Amino acid sequence: MKIVFNTDQIHLHGGIEKVMATKVNFWANLPDVEVFIVTTEQHNLPPRYPLDERVRLVDFGVNYDRGTSYFSFENLKKAWQHYKRQKQLFADLQPDVIISPNFNFDHYWLPFIKQKAKLIKERHGSRFYEVTQRKNISFIKKLRFKINDWIEKKYDAIVVLNPDEASYVKTNNAVVIPNPVKISNLLADISAKKVVAAGRISPVKNFADLIKAWGFVYQEFPDWQLDIYGEDYLGTQTKLEQQIEEAGLQNVIHFKGSTENMLELMSQYSIYAMTSETECFPMVLLEALSIGLPIVSYDCPNGPRHIIDNGEDGILVKHKNVEALATELKTMMRNPAERQRIQKLAKHNYLHFTTTEVMKQWQTLLNLPNV
Structure with missing residues (x-):
């Protein structure tokens, strides 16, 4: 089985990056499982969290400009490069599972280039305030939510981290799986001021x-x-x-x-x-x-x-x-x-x-x- 994680980078501190490292290291130790992490802007930097040497890293080098709008002319050109490289990679790899742990341009096109892979979206941020945002909004914003819901319906599963977040998934494909934590032998010094x-x-x-x-x-x-x-x-x-x-x-x-x-x-x-x-x-x-x-x-x-x-x-x-x-x-x-x-x-x-x-x-x- 081939499992592919799609993300922007793995060189910064963060919960998504830490949890991803835990998962890929677990799967890399299973027989007959190959694991890939595909990034868009790793900038030749090492992973922040230790990875099993069997985890294969691929960076497209798209390097979106995060200081400007996603929909700036420069970022739209980069998105086209991203799409072409990702589509070709999937054609070559023929992955069995594709996991997208954050929101990126490819959120919109992954369902259409996934080949035969099982496609999974992870939601790591709360959608609590989205409930209010969906009310009394303009036609354009309402259309944006409808497009997002239509896209998410095409994912095989939307993995959320707790039951409350499952209630915000509008597409009946929510699966609740919490984050994992490693067993620790450390004990906090509760006498410290x-x-x-x-x-x-x-x-x-x-x-x-x-x-x-x-x-x-x-x-x-x-x-x-x-x-x-x-x-x-x-x-x-x-x-x-x-x-x-x-x-x-x-x-x-x-x-x-x-x-x-x-x-x-x-x-x-x-x-x-x-x-x-x-x-x-x-x-x-x-x-x-x-x-x-x-x-x-x-x-x-x-x-x-x-x-x-x-x-x-x-x-x-x-x-x-x-x-x-x-x-x-x-x-x-x-x-x-x-x-x-x-x-x-x-x-x-x-x-x-x-x-x-x-x-x-x-x-x-x-x-x-x-x-």
């Missing part, structure tokens, strides 16, 4: 609310630190640093940049905090559970509630309630026995998200034998 948050430093991660909450936390716990890991996106970090300085928190809140060993670093912390606008199925929460790191998270749409058992292996806070978030953080900080209780449950409850368990569902979808 440090809280950690991580993710791309962008508006959707809403670190601004976490900084506001820390203003309340600081009044009672001035000796605790908040560290935020992640790459800056479009200058968002500068705005957040200004917010921190205006609140007088520059000595206790620190941006730590991106890192190759996030799991090891998280084990040095006592609490994980999340304040995102939306999260579909955040890998970082799975990883926090895997090392027994207590979590305090917004109950944002729609991922955290499908990972955290509220009050058992973490705490869910009403979305965008900054004061409630601060209250729960302070409760967790002043109660080491509660952190220890949650840690034990987290180390147990994450096991149904392990690679072995999740890949059984993928094996069923692809008609591969379970191992």
Whole structure:
């Protein structure tokens, strides 16, 4: 069997890239399975996450200009090159499965050039706000949604990460398969007076609310630190640093940049905090559970509630309630026995998200034998 992943790149940090690496490495170890990752803009850079040497990499070198509209003249020319190269590759490879884990130009033409392959679209982002966007819209926007629905109907499966997201698929081909996480022997240091948050430093991660909450936390716990890991996106970090300085928190809140060993670093912390606008199925929460790191998270749409058992292996806070978030953080900080209780449950409850368990569902979808 030949399995092909289509994506833009695999050289940046990200949940899609990390999960893809886990899947392809699993399949590369199966007998009679060949795995390919096909990119459009790898720029001769190495993969961010380790890949099995048997995984074959193909880069078209299309290199879309991400700083301009997808439909600019230059990007449309590149899309034609992309289409021709992809069509030829599929003709040569004759893949059995094609998986598209993100949204790109080829979303629209994959159903028409897939040969005989089973075609699967993965949705890694939440469509929560799309429900509102589909209401009271112009004819043009309504037409765009209808075209997208028509295209998605031609996919054999739309894989979503939780049951809430399945309700947003309009084409009756949704399959729910969560993200997998590797088994970890690490254990978080719940005695540390440090809280950690991580993710791309962008508006959707809403670190601004976490900084506001820390203003309340600081009044009672001035000796605790908040560290935020992640790459800056479009200058968002500068705005957040200004917010921190205006609140007088520059000595206790620190941006730590991106890192190759996030799991090891998280084990040095006592609490994980999340304040995102939306999260579909955040890998970082799975990883926090895997090392027994207590979590305090917004109950944002729609991922955290499908990972955290509220009050058992973490705490869910009403979305965008900054004061409630601060209250729960302070409760967790002043109660080491509660952190220890949650840690034990987290180390147990994450096991149904392990690679072995999740890949059984993928094996069923692809008609591969379970191992």
